[in-house]
Amino acid sequence: MTSIANLRKSYERAELSEDASQATPLLQFDQWLKEAIASEVPEPNAMTVATVASNLRPSTRVVLIKGYDERGITWFTNYDSRKGQELAGNPYAALQFHWVELERVVRIEGLVEKVSEQESDEYFNSRPLDSRIGAWASPQSQVISSRDVLVANAAKYGAQFLLRPPRPPHWGGYRLKPDNWQFWQGRKSRLHDRLRYTLSPVESDEPEWIRERLAP
Structure with missing residues (x-):
């Protein structure tokens, strides 16, 4: 039997230096996401979302990113879900992208808010x-008692709404506004590259980011 303690990999695909990295985390994320898509890694748009409940127990789940810009990172879900309830009580979350084939990880932290009703409607109506x-x-x-509940509900609402189901009031988008980004690039001998971008506390017209190297 193979011992998982002996599973190891030497990371040697790329490097991440301060000189070669982008000046802002959004540009760096844009570059890496596009490279992940171009490399055809499985589910390049999949990210882990971590939230914390009122009893301080954390939980994670995988969702799909649906947009990103200077306002933040956007995804859509059921507001009544566990993550929705936890975000209602504690509106801070952490995201993580792991592109295994590229030996890269991106971690993002920040405040989460619901997107506008219009944004939620537009995305919902674009879905199959x-x-x-x-x-x-x-x-x-x-x-639920069994999968039959889902099948019965789908048949019920399919018959009710036909080809034009409206967006449910309990369903819509969230946007995380980052104040902390980390970019991790695997390197040989476990001497990985790890750059952190932290939002400057000094108020200005344009966000200012402090870029630092962290020990791996």
């Missing part, structure tokens, strides 16, 4: 019909 019906059919994070 089955996905729009699914948003109505699944009481996300709630206990």
